[in-house]
Amino acid sequence: MNTRLRPLAMLAIVLAGAPLFFPNSYVYDVAGTALLNAVVCVGLDLLIGYAGQISLGHAGFFALGAYGSAILTGRWGVPPATALAASAVAVGLLAFLIGRPVLRLKGHTLAMATLGIGIIIHIVLKTESWLTGGSDGLSVDPFRAFGFTLAGERPWYWVAAVLLLAVMWLTGNLVDSPLGRALRAVHGSEVAAEAAGVDPAPTKLMVFVLSAMFASLAGSLIAHKSGFITPDIASFFRSIELVTMVVLGGMASTWGAVAGAVILTVLPQALAGIEDYESILLGAVMMGTMIFLPRGLVPSLAAAVRRRGRVS
Amino acid sequence: MAAGFWSTDAMGAPLIQYLFAGLTSGAIYALAGLGFSLIYNASSVINFAQGEFIMIGGMTAASLVAAGIPLPLAALAAVAVTVVVGMALEKLAIEPARDAGVVSVVIITIGASIFLRGVAQLVWDKDFHSLPSFSGDIPLHVGGAVLMPQSLWVLGVSMAVIAWLWWFFTRTLFGKAMLAASANRLAAQLVGIAVKRVLLAAFALSALLGAVGGVVVTPITFTNTDAGIMLGLKGFAAAVLGGLGSGPGAIAGGLLVGLAEALAAGYLSSAYKDAIAFVIILSVLVLRPQGLFGCRGSDRV
Amino acid sequence: MLLEIAGLTSHYGRIRALEGIDLEVAEGELVALVGANGAGKTTLLRCISGVQAATSGRIAFAGAELGRMAPERRLGLGIAQVPEGRQVFAPMSVEDNLRLGAFRRRGSDVAADLARMYAMFPVLEAKRRQPAGTLSGGQQQMLALGRALMSHPRLLLLDEPSMGLAPLLVAEIFAIIQSLKAAGTTIFLVEQNAAAALAIADRAYVLETGQVVLSGSGADLLADPRVKEAYLGV
Numbered sequence: 001m002n003t004r005l006r007p008l009a010m011l012a013i014v015l016a017g018a019p020l021f022f023p024n025s026y027v028y029d030v031a032g033t034a035l036l037n038a039v040v041c042v043g044l045d046l047l048i049g050y051a052g053q054i055s056l057g058h059a060g061f062f063a064l065g066a067y068g069s070a071i072l073t074g075r076w077g078v079p080p081a082t083a084l085a086a087s088a089v090a091v092g093l094l095a096f097l098i099g100r101p102v103l104r105l106k107g108h109t110l111a112m113a114t115l116g117i118g119i120i121i122h123i124v125l126k127t128e129s130w131l132t133g134g135s136d137g138l139s140v141d142p143f144r145a146f147g148f149t150l151a152g153e154r155p156w157y158w159v160a161a162v163l164l165l166a167v168m169w170l171t172g173n174l175v176d177s178p179l180g181r182a183l184r185a186v187h188g189s190e191v192a193a194e195a196a197g198v199d200p201a202p203t204k205l206m207v208f209v210l211s212a213m214f215a216s217l218a219g220s221l222i223a224h225k226s227g228f229i230t231p232d233i234a235s236f237f238r239s240i241e242l243v244t245m246v247v248l249g250g251m252a253s254t255w256g257a258v259a260g261a262v263i264l265t266v267l268p269q270a271l272a273g274i275e276d277y278e279s280i281l282l283g284a285v286m287m288g289t290m291i292f293l294p295r296g297l298v299p300s301l302a303a304a305v306r307r308r309g310r311v312s
Numbered sequence: 313m314a315a316g317f318w319s320t321d322a323m324g325a326p327l328i329q330y331l332f333a334g335l336t337s338g339a340i341y342a343l344a345g346l347g348f349s350l351i352y353n354a355s356s357v358i359n360f361a362q363g364e365f366i367m368i369g370g371m372t373a374a375s376l377v378a379a380g381i382p383l384p385l386a387a388l389a390a391v392a393v394t395v396v397v398g399m400a401l402e403k404l405a406i407e408p409a410r411d412a413g414v415v416s417v418v419i420i421t422i423g424a425s426i427f428l429r430g431v432a433q434l435v436w437d438k439d440f441h442s443l444p445s446f447s448g449d450i451p452l453h454v455g456g457a458v459l460m461p462q463s464l465w466v467l468g469v470s471m472a473v474i475a476w477l478w479w480f481f482t483r484t485l486f487g488k489a490m491l492a493a494s495a496n497r498l499a500a501q502l503v504g505i506a507v508k509r510v511l512l513a514a515f516a517l518s519a520l521l522g523a524v525g526g527v528v529v530t531p532i533t534f535t536n537t538d539a540g541i542m543l544g545l546k547g548f549a550a551a552v553l554g555g556l557g558s559g560p561g562a563i564a565g566g567l568l569v570g571l572a573e574a575l576a577a578g579y580l581s582s583a584y585k586d587a588i589a590f591v592i593i594l595s596v597l598v599l600r601p602q603g604l605f606g607c608r609g610s611d612r613v
Numbered sequence: 614m615l616l617e618i619a620g621l622t623s624h625y626g627r628i629r630a631l632e633g634i635d636l637e638v639a640e641g642e643l644v645a646l647v648g649a650n651g652a653g654k655t656t657l658l659r660c661i662s663g664v665q666a667a668t669s670g671r672i673a674f675a676g677a678e679l680g681r682m683a684p685e686r687r688l689g690l691g692i693a694q695v696p697e698g699r700q701v702f703a704p705m706s707v708e709d710n711l712r713l714g715a716f717r718r719r720g721s722d723v724a725a726d727l728a729r730m731y732a733m734f735p736v737l738e739a740k741r742r743q744p745a746g747t748l749s750g751g752q753q754q755m756l757a758l759g760r761a762l763m764s765h766p767r768l769l770l771l772d773e774p775s776m777g778l779a780p781l782l783v784a785e786i787f788a789i790i791q792s793l794k795a796a797g798t799t800i801f802l803v804e805q806n807a808a809a810a811l812a813i814a815d816r817a818y819v820l821e822t823g824q825v826v827l828s829g830s831g832a833d834l835l836a837d838p839r840v841k842e843a844y845l846g847v
Contacts, residue, residue, distance in 0.1 A: 054415060101598040107414065108358055112552040113597050115545065116590035123587040236545065240422050247419050276434055283427025287405050290420045294412040485716065492702045492713050499700035501664050503760060504688035504717035 007255070008169055015161040019154075028153035030269050031262075032225060035160035036218045038261035039167050041245045042254055043214030046171055048243065049252035050183040051207045053103065054111050057118025058215050058242050063125060063234030064091050065216030066223035067132055070140040075131075080143045084220040088213045095212035099205045118239045125231040137230035140223045156225045163221070167214060168254055174210075175254075183207065215242075248289050250296025259298050329457040330578040331571065336463040336532070337546075338570020339470035340366070343525040344547020345554065345562035346477065347518030353494035353557050354514035357417050361401060361425040363544015364432075365522025369394045370535035371432060373527045374441035383444065391523040397428070398519025402512050425544070432537040440534040443527070462531045469528045473521065474563060481559075490514065494557070542586065549593045555603030564605060569593070614673075615640045615768055615799050616661070621670035623660050630656040632823040633670065638768065638801050643794045645802045645810040645831060647844055648820035654803045655697050657820070658770050661801075662694045663687045675767070688717050691767030695774060697803075699757040703746030707737050710745050710756055714763030723763075730759040733789070751782040758789065769793065771802045775809065787813060807844035811835040819844070 015035075022028055040062055047053050068087025072078040078086070102113045125132050132138060143150040150159065174180050182203045223229050232238065241264060249260025267285070271278045293300040344362055351359045369390045376386035405420050412420070445462040452459045480487040493500040493510040501507060525543075526535065533539070550569050554561025572592050577585035596604060616638040623631040630653045638644045648654050659665035661672060663684040672679045674690055693714075702710050711730055715723045731738035734755045740748060745756055754774055761769060771790065775783040783806065791813050794800055804810035811817055814831035819840060827834065834840050 048415065054418075102594075105597060105601050108352075108556055109552055109597050109601050109603075111358070111418070112548060113594055116549070116594045119545070119590050120587045120594075123584065127581075127583040127587075236541065244419055244422070247415060251415070277430065279426050279430025279433065281430075283423045283425070283430055286423025287420050287427065290412060290416040290423070291405065291409045294409065294416045485712065488705065488709050488713060489716055491705060492709075495702045495704050496700050498664060498696060499702060500713075501684040502662055502688075502694045502696055502700070503713050504685040504764065505713070506683065506685045 008165065008172060011168065011255075011258070012165055015165070019157065025153040028157045030266060032153060032157040032160045033222065034262045034265035035157070035164045036222050036225070037242070037245065037265050038164050038258045039160075039218040040215045040242055041249070041257035041261040042164070042167050042171055043211035044242055045246045045251065045254060045257035046174070046183070047207050047211045048246055049250075049257075050175065050180070051204055053204055053208065054107075054243070055114040055208070055211070056111050056236070056239050056243060057114035057116070057121070058211070059234050059236075059238035060118040060121030061091050061095065061212040061215040062219035062222075062238070062242070063121060063229075063231070064094070065219030066140075066229050066233055067125060067138070067219075068216070069220035070138050070223050070229060071131060073141050074138070079145070080141070080224060081145045084217065087220050088216045091216035092209050092213040095209045096205065099208040103201070103204045103208055115236065115239070118234065119236060122231055122234040122236070125234050132231065135231060137228055139228050140226070142227070143221070143224035150224065160221070160225075163217070164258070167217075168258075171254060179203065179206070244286055247296060248286070250298040250300070253296065253298050256296050256298035260296070263297075326457070326578060328455050329459075330574045332454075332457060332459055332463060333578075334571035334574030335567060336466045336570070337529075337574065338550075338567035339466050340525040340529050340543060340566070341546045341550040341569050342563045342566025343470055343473065343521045344543060345550030345566045346474070346559060347521045348548055348551040349554075349557050349559060349562045350514045350518050350521075351511075352551070354490065354511045355406070356414070357406065358421065358548065359515075359518065360418065360421040360544065360548070361428060362518060362522055362547055363540030363542070364425050364428040365394050365398060365519045365540070366526035366529075366543045366547075367432065367535060367537060367540030368397055368428065369523025369526030370443075370530040370539065371436055371441060371526075371537065372523075374443050374530055374535060375436060377443055378441070383446065387527045390527050391520055394519045394523035394526075395516050398515040398522075399512055401428075402515035406511070406515070407508065425540070429537055429540070436537060438537060440536045441530070442534045443530045445531040446528075460532065462528075466528045466532070469524060473524050477517075477521075477559070486513070546589065549589065553593055553596055553603055555605045558603070558605055561603055561605040565603070568604075614638070615642075615675055616801065617671075617673040618657075618661075619671050621657070621660060621672060622668045623656055623665060624668050625656075629668075630823055631660070631667075634820075634823075634825055636818055636825065636828075638799060640767075640799055641794075641797060642815045643790070643800045643802065643813060645804060645814035645817040646820055647804055647807040647810055647817060647834075647840075649844075650805065651822075652820040653823040654820055655772055656823075658694060658696075658772050658801075658803060661687075661770060662692060685717065688764055691765070692770065693761040693764045693766035693768070694770040695754075695757045695761045695772060697772040697776065699750075699753040701745040701748070701753050701756050701760070704744055706742050707745055707748070707756055708741040710760050711737070711763055714760035717764060726763050726765075730762065733762075734759055751778050751785070754778065754782075754786060755789075758786075762793075767799060769798055769800045771800060773803060773805060775804065775806050783809065807840065808835070811840075 018031065019028065022031065040058065044055065044058055047055055065087045068090060069080065069083045072083035072086060073080050098117060105113050126135055150156065245260035245264045246257050248264065249258065250256025267282065268278055271281055289297065344366060347362045347365065348359065351357055372393045373386045373390035376389055377383055401424055405424050409417055409420055446465045447461050449460065452461060481491055489505045490510050490513060493505055493507055497507060546569055550565035551562045553568060554565030569589050573585040573589040576588035580588065614637050618634055618636040621631055621634040622629065634657060646654055656665060660667050663679065663682055674692060679687060702713065711727055712723060715726060736752055737756055737759060745753065748756060774786050778786065787809055790800065790802065802810055802814065811831045811834050816829065817831050817834050818825050819827035819834065827837065827840065
């Protein structure tokens with residue numbers, strides 16, 4: 001139990017201490033967004049890194065969460081907390097229905113299928129403007145619960161931090177549970193997993209559903225946080241960005257998912273002054289990391305630190 | 313994509329119109345799909361930068377023509393530039409990562425795609441560019457449908473390129489060596505085929521296919537630096553639909569995707585034409601994961 | 614010496630497959646390498662052809678160090694291999710398989726070589742347009758052999774040419790190997806069928822868990838009680 005809680009406690013300290021170095025509310029804002037992206041990535045990492053199943057369509061689930069909350073609260077006056085939960089459940093159900101047939105696919109066909117799902121969601125959000133506002137986007141009411149209104153960059157940072165800790169605690173338990181061992185077996189070899197008495201299909205499906213629900217949760221909160229959403233949050237590019245966060249930070253490493261999310265959220269902001277070069281730098285970072293650190297930043301750095309420790 | 317494919321001026325015989333539009337866009341998807349299959353066969357890599365080859369081909373030709381260079385020369389130069397980009401991509405980004413896993417290489421090609429798009433935005437701009445139609449814009453009337461002569465160019469050039477590819481792979485020793493390397497990598501090495509050169513050639517050929525598609529379709533659809541994204545994804549869809557790695561499959565897959573979305577755009581909803589293409593692909597994948605024509609491993613390009 | 618190997622070691626990941634191999638093949642010789650499954654025989658051939666990296670040691674061919682030379686350049690020097698399990702290009706025609714054997718020699722006298730192969734293996738000519746994958750095991754073995762011969766090898770490496778073949782075909786394959794030797798080809802033959810291999814070999818080596826444990830003339834090893842017990846089932 002202690003070994004499981006120690007990294008979590010470390011993350012809590014980092015998250016609590018980081019604001020000491022935040023010069024202004026803009027940094028809080030970016031940090032809050034980064035942490036919500038990290039929530040998506042922790043779930044996606046469970047799918048890619050532990051279960052070995054790729055998804056190039058997770059932005060679709062993220063966007064459904066965002067639009068679910070926006071539409072339920074904005075059009076039908078549903079309380080935000082209820083809307084958030086209802087969206088997450090609906091997205092989970094959708095992922096369950098889609099996942100059953102789709103997760104039988106492997107490798108590149110699975111990539112194609114998930115990519116297709118993401119694109120379909122994107123197009124639906126863009127086209128059904130009577131409901132979603134179409135390409136013009138949709139404004140979202142602030143998050144209100146128990147008489148409080150969540151407003152301002154600082155409170156949002158703390159909400160995102162707490163949610164990330166909760167999600168990491170949940171996945172930490174999951175990775176160490178019998179299901180977690182089953183997951184790793186699925187990644188290693190499905191034949192081996194079956195031989196060991198683990199049926200990979202329900203395990204993969206459960207992780208797919210869970211990761212979709214994490215994405216939906218983060219999407220709902222981002223919608224309330226930013227106050228305005230467009231269908232572009234469901235774009236193929238956004239799905240790729242999420243996968244890149246996971247791979248860049250390091251697969252099968254929850255810390256890696258967080259690091260990747262933070263880096264790829266902060267990087268474009270840091271590059272804001274040189275917008276013309278943003279894509280070039282992002283592309284170069286993606287290629288460079290995969291060529292020189294194919295296991296991702298965190299596992300590669302950890303290995304380097306261990307090597308130095310052994311030498312000295 | 314601009315409205316060129318989907319003009320519905322014709323009062324009668326819309327079906328012929330839709331079929332023709334579908335074949336025209338399908339030909340471009342087929343070329344892109346062949347590009348995916350070629351590289352997949354040579355290296356088991358999905359090259360998500362395939363769409364950028366189409367974009368670079370179209371943009372280069374458009375800007376050269378705008379600079380006063382005659383169209384045929386501009387087209388040749390555009391193809392040459394794209395082939396060089398494709399080979400550079402293989403040398404600088406794919407070859408150094410030979411030992412990385414599949415997901416890592418997918419990220420590399422996606423990174424390359426974003427990188428190339430960024431460079432293109434620096435070199436050009438985000439506006440739409442066009443090329444003059446190769447043989448004028450006087451529409452042809454066939455059975456009540458209105459056909460643009462450029463569509464015939466798209467179909468004709470695509471068929472010519474595919475015929476040339478067929479000749480290359482069945483009649484030249486190097487083409488056969490490329491097939492051999494995808495059929496049995498070890499045996500290919502043991503007869504003295506340099507696998508590195510095969511991979512380089514696969515990227516060069518894929519870039520060529522993309523660039524040719526980009527040049528011939530630009531007079532119809534126009535092009536901008538983002539034009540490669542959807543075209544590339546449709547090409548991937550075509551390749552997977554036909555069975556990844558199968559040449560005839562990629563061609564059939566491309567035409568099917570093109571026809572399906574043209575019919576969907578015509579009879580259902582033009583807003584959903586992209587979505588419907590993907591719905592069809594999803595259903596096919598779920599029912600036949602190996603693709604329509606794939607039979608696992610055999611029947612490669 | 615045509616082929617000289619000294620202190621060759623090779624690994625698959627952390628598993629050591631070869632451990633300090635010393636071995637020689639002279640011009641015109643037929644040298645056999647026998648040993649049990651997993652002794653490292655195939656690994657040794659893969660190292661000679663350059664498709665598997667050596668960890669240490671040296672391989673010299675006709676006096677030139679091979680080092681890390683790429684496989685295709687070794688083929689250019691005259692090292693051809695018939696790999697274990699034939700490894701024909703299954704979807705391609707028999708004739709294309711043969712032509713690809715001459716890939717490093719481009720053009721020149723390929724037609725004459727094809728005619729020579731068809732004369733040696735008439736069954737291949739009858740099936741020259743068929744996909745190689747449709748041939749029987751014995752026919753595929755002949756095709757793989759013909760494909761290697763198309764490169765005009767100075768050294769022919771044969772990996773388990775008799776594996777999985779009916780006794781009659783095994784005899785035929787061995788007769789072909791003998792006729793190749795008679796025509797002056799240098800052959801390095803890896804076989805589990807130790808009796809047949811030792812019977813036609815000038816010299817032979819016995820490989821056990823990555824090390825050469827015995828060597829001598831084919832006839833001597835055939836008579837060696839240790840070989841008899843371990844490999845000949847006597």
